[in-house]
Amino acid sequence: MAEQAPTFVTVCRMDELPPGNRMVVEIGRKWIVIFNVNGEFHAIEDLCSHDEVALSEGTLIDDYTIECSAHGACFDIRTGAVKAPPANVPVRRFGTRVVDGEVQVTARPV
Numbered sequence: 001m002a003e004q005a006p007t008f009v010t011v012c013r014m015d016e017l018p019p020g021n022r023m024v025v026e027i028g029r030k031w032i033v034i035f036n037v038n039g040e041f042h043a044i045e046d047l048c049s050h051d052e053v054a055l056s057e058g059t060l061i062d063d064y065t066i067e068c069s070a071h072g073a074c075f076d077i078r079t080g081a082v083k084a085p086p087a088n089v090p091v092r093r094f095g096t097r098v099v100d101g102e103v104q105v106t107a108r109p110v
């Protein structure tokens with residue numbers, strides 16, 4: 001059976017999320033943080049898998065690594081993978097795309 005194409009939701013215009021910034025949106029009762037890294041958009045669930053703290057309050061310690069503000073777990077914002085403990089479960093990642101100058105995010109994790 002063919003996989004269904006993901007549904008995308010528009011979250012903002014590109015100029016509302018310039019490079020080096022992040023934005024938090026709620027889609028389908030999930031909070032999602034979207035990062036603009038040098039013009040690339042990456043989206044993950046805004047919830048640390050260690051103890052349910054908002055990752056949007058963390059620090060990008062390099063272009064693609066968010067460090068949780070609570071206990072320092074690190075995640076790759078491109079994949080959701082854990083890069084440093086104490087978390088040991090990845091966070092959910094969402095697809096992104098730009099259409100006609102609008103940033104869109106998948107309604108479900110990918």
Ligand code: FES
Nearest residue numbers: 048050051068071
């Ligand atoms: S809540 Fe994020 S590292 Fe503990």
